[in-house]
Amino acid sequence: MPTAISYNNTSLLDWEQLWKETVQKRGGMAVWRLPKSDKRYFLVDSSGGEKVGSLDLESFPAGFLVAPFTGLPYFLKAETLLEGSFTSDEIRAAFGQKAKHDQVQNEQKHQHFVHWVSKSIEEIKSGTFQKVVLSRTDEVEFPGNFSTLKAFGQLCQAYPNAFVCALYIPELASTWLCATPETLVEQDAQGIFRTIALAGTQSALDADGQIVSPQNARWSQKEIEEQAYVCRYIIECFKKIRLREYQEIGPKTILAGNLLHLKTEFTVDTQALNFSQLPGILLSLLHPTSAVCGTPKVEAIQWISQAEKHARELYSGYLGPVNLGDEIHLFVNLRTVKIAQEETVCRATYFAGCGITEDSDPEKEWQETVMKCQTLQQVLEG
Numbered sequence: 140m141p142t143a144i145s146y147n148n149t150s151l152l153d154w155e156q157l158w159k160e161t162v163q164k165r166g167g168m169a170v171w172r173l174p175k176s177d178k179r180y181f182l183v184d185s186s187g188g189e190k191v192g193s194l195d196l197e198s199f200p201a202g203f204l205v206a207p208f209t210g211l212p213y214f215l216k217a218e219t220l221l222e223g224s225f226t227s228d229e230i231r232a233a234f235g236q237k238a239k240h241d242q243v244q245n246e247q248k249h250q251h252f253v254h255w256v257s258k259s260i261e262e263i264k265s266g267t268f269q270k271v272v273l274s275r276t277d278e279v280e281f282p283g284n285f286s287t288l289k290a291f292g293q294l295c296q297a298y299p300n301a302f303v304c305a306l307y308i309p310e311l312a313s314t315w316l317c318a319t320p321e322t323l324v325e326q327d328a329q330g331i332f333r334t335i336a337l338a339g340t341q342s343a344l345d346a347d348g349q350i351v352s353p354q355n356a357r358w359s360q361k362e363i364e365e366q367a368y369v370c371r372y373i374i375e376c377f378k379k380i381r382l383r384e385y386q387e388i389g390p391k392t393i394l395a396g397n398l399l400h401l402k403t404e405f406t407v408d409t410q411a412l413n414f415s416q417l418p419g420i421l422l423s424l425l426h427p428t429s430a431v432c433g434t435p436k437v438e439a440i441q442w443i444s445q446a447e448k449h450a451r452e453l454y455s456g457y458l459g460p461v462n463l464g465d466e467i468h469l470f471v472n473l474r475t476v477k478i479a480q481e482e483t484v485c486r487a488t489y490f491a492g493c494g495i496t497e498d499s500d501p502e503k504e505w506q507e508t509v510m511k512c513q514t515l516q517q518v519l520e521g
């Protein structure tokens with residue numbers, strides 16, 4: 140059983156202290172806040188976590204699951220679990236200064252990305268696959284120390300509808316932070332399972348810099364089709380297990396930070412179906428979905444490994460708490476940054492990708508990755 144300690148106004152500095160101590164002791168930990176909630180949790184597993192082979196979520200103890208894009212997930216058991224909230228004046232800029240972006244390196248990445256988007260479009264036209272998601276990184280260096288907890292607090296404030304998380308796994312020797320809009324697998328205490336098809340991206344700001352209301356958003360055929368691939372992929376997963384009793388709502392436009400996306404929601408009443416194993420079974424079938432990988436999956440993964448220079452690591456994997464209060468909340472690790480603290484500098488690697496179809500425009504796809512990186516950069520770099 141976890142040692143659950145409830146703090147009403149836990150100081151951010153206490154959590155910062157616990158974070159540092161846990162890193163020194165080579166423990167694993169996660170700090171998170173669910174969408175539209177103000178409860179923040181801090182989970183510590185002093186063993187550093189372990190890799191798990193089976194996704195039989197029903198049999199898992201309370202803990203936190205985190206999976207890379209490809210490969211086995213890590214499980215952190217809830218040995219210690221703290222709950223708290225911070226006051227807003229404790230939260231200040233995490234880096235406290237604007238990072239220097241390497242323009243030469245950035246231009247090389249731009250050229251590489253645009254080249255591979257063009258090649259992907261040709262490959263799609265020749266019929267190898269219909270959609271592929273290519274990603275890239277943006278690496279920056281900051282002098283001095285980085286405060287993970289301040290960054291976490293800032294992201295919570297800036298993105299109330301996102302799943303915000305800071306994570307440390309000693310084996311990976313780096314901290315990851317995300318503010319993601321994408322649910323992969325959720326189940327509430329009443330047994331309602333939920334997943335979403337999220338794709339299609341445009342800036343949420345109009346020409347005057349004002350937020351466009353989701354109801355007034357206009358989408359082109361490219362984005363509508365791109366999101367439809369994700370819906371069809373989810374329904375194919377349902378068909379594999381002969382699941383017909385699901386509800387589908389959407390697509391609707393949602394606001395995710397500085398961006399708008401198209402979202403369709405799928406729900407299943409697992410209690411009515413007497414199907415408690417559903418979240419684990421669907422998790423193994425769904426990941427990675429067409430929203431972060433492509434259609435068909437195997438061909439898309441092969442293409443990604445050829446086209447991308449970087450390893451995705453935890454980017455576009457999934458993460459979240461399982462079996463805390465009979466609930467499961469797993470999200471796709473998007474709008475994410477990896478932080479490696481060295482002696483005098485701190486290296487941040489932002490990751491972002493976009494769905495390519497035969498109607499893609501390579502320059503626009505690059506711009507989309509710029510906007511996606513900005514989701515975190517605007518908050519962390521001030």
Ligand SMILES: C=C(O[C@@H]1C=C(C(=O)O)C=C[C@H]1O)C(=O)O
Nearest residue numbers: 337338339340430491492493494
């Ligand atoms: C791949 C990312 O986002 C995914 C891809 C999207 C798209 O191609 O339009 C939109 C939302 C996400 O499902 C990312 O944020 O890195």
